[in-house]
Amino acid sequence: MHQHVYSKGMYDEALRSFFRNVDSRESDGGACAVGGRIQHLKARAVLVDMEEGVVNEILQGPLREMFDSTQLLTDVSGSGNNWAVGHMTYGSAYREQIVDKLRKAAEHCDCLQCFFIIHSMGGGTGSGLGTKVLSLLEEEFPEVCRIVSSIYPSAEDDVVTSPYNSVLAMRELTEHADCVLPVENQSLVDIVNKIKQMSHAGRPGSVIRRDSTLISGQGGLSGAEKPFDAMNNIVANLLLNITRYSVSVCSNRDEPCLHRERGLCLFF
Template sequence: MPRELITLQVGQCGNQIGRQFWQLALEEHAQHSRRAVFDESMSSFFRNVDARASPPMDLPFNAGRSAIRSLKARAILVDMEQGPVAETMAGPLGELFDQQQLLTDVSGSGNNWAHGHCVYGPKYDEQLQDKLHQAVELCDSLQSFFVMHSMGGGTGSGLGTYILGLLEDQYPDVYRFATVVFPSEDDDVVTSPYNSMLALRELTEHADCVLPIENEALMEMCAKIDRGTASAALSGFGSEESAARVVDDSRLTDGVDLRQLENAFGEMNNIVARLLTNLTSSMRFEGSLNVDLNEITTNLVPFPKLHFLLSSMSPVFATADPRQQPRRLNQMFSEAFQRDHQLIRANPRASVYLACGLLMRGNVEVSDINANIQRLQSEVRMIHWNQEGFKVGVCSVPPVGQKSSLLCLSNNCCIRETFERLHTRFHKLYSRRAHMHHYTEFMDVGMLDEAQENARYLIGEYAKLESASDATQPTITRSTRRLQPLY
């Protein structure tokens, strides 16, 4: 049975990451299915439609034997400026998206969470519900929503988190995943700490699983290219022209000189896109140990609200150079637990793991995976009540341009360092009540106090778990989820 996933790309960041994501998704399915048949794996992300009808009419699935006519992504594109969505629709992927599933305004949110959340949210609530209802009605077995947005801007952080709450209200039984990009500490949006702190509270309350990403961590990874320690080539492209076509105008945030760093931001977007395609590979392709997204939350989120997962990959970059030797399995496992492979600035080996998910792609033996897990159990610190807290998935179809890869998702107490850095930046502004008048125009000042208290709560709970001894039980006990066995 098809298991569909609906993506919601919100704001400039969300739409530009989404552009890379859909490019990679198309390449993966083109590599996997060369018969131009609309099979079950494609139905997770796409609809097969007759584009001659208005609106496009879905064609019968026919047990995965129908010929591909015209693909439409299961996606809703949202931005309160027209530019990013217009760029997508005018580009080579434009026909992939349904015109009825676009929502734009012209004035933007002014880098103000309150404007995006408290003004545009209620203003477009009914239209958002209609678009969601239409997307859900076209699914046979909807598994999850995937929301992509930034934390530092106005539309992504504000309207993006409003949509997350709307999803919880309208579809409480469908899992809500959020991939969010934290701004750099030198971000030129001076109010980004306010936006990020307010968005963090909404993510804590309304998401089932959050995959935080930091711009600075991505920049450090991309800097390896310039130092010659990683390949700058992106996989799946036969020429510089085709690579440039995808990289062109692909950026994460607008906090830097985009003209000078266009290629770097294209590579950063590519890293995030690979995270998403690897995460969803098991629900799209066959494998010996497939893992659905609901199993991620069941196994890796033992306590409510502590659902922020570190992401790391090996290899980080795919390469088109056939001379490069593929990584050994042992090397991939080691790299996935290293600091410089994390998508946030953190060192998980120096902290405590609550649970860990290992999602392999390619032709990999389960016995080899078990051997590496046994090695890791002696090298990393697992919480005392979950010493064997590894969840393993194996998808047989490798990523484009690779023979195998490893995605590691870990619920690790070191995530509090990200929240501590954000809280410090927030406090510098809030202690002086700087720029508050921009926010109190649209919201009550108490929401900032609640957001600050939420961050302190998260920091405190992760710190308690970090320091818990074998004889001390964690302080969070309500709604504890039972972790599933390894297989």
């Protein structure tokens, strides 16, 4: 999504926050300097899932070149939609591997300012292992801000344990997260339905192009739209606009100034 926005193909400070620009022609895979052309983007991210299907799907999709094996951590059995299995069982079993991957990813950041975690609240891995990693980040990088985007299940969720997983995960969020950006599935469904109505409306000013990146789910990528693409793309646009710039008030003047974040993303 970030790369799609920068259609000129220039590697700037904003893009550098979440991607390394690697020159594949160099044997050491050295990163390119800011201001040059985009060569080969590598996401500053660690992907974790105790059921390997989703990660394998990413590796077979259009974004496969953005990740390598050192950024992935998977198992085969999953957490059984059980917060305790993800938090206690897998959290203990994979603690050292998770910390090692986090440290290696952080070493590529010249000015690490925050960790940005994206996880689900209804399943076992996202809620359990996701919040376990959040506490590990507080232990290993206590001075680095932890921003979390949490996907909450809808009232009609088909996972019977999702309310319990969400409550248990919320307690961990209140203890270890600096900022939480909640996203609720039912709200996304309502927004998608409203956008579809607007896209078919004939009133001036209310029409949304059918190929808009807001609703197409493609974000500049070709291929057939999948059932949840529109919902996911709304979240992608939300996070895109949040992560491009952060606004703060400088200590030596009254007006706001813009800072581009150096971040590291974790996905569950």
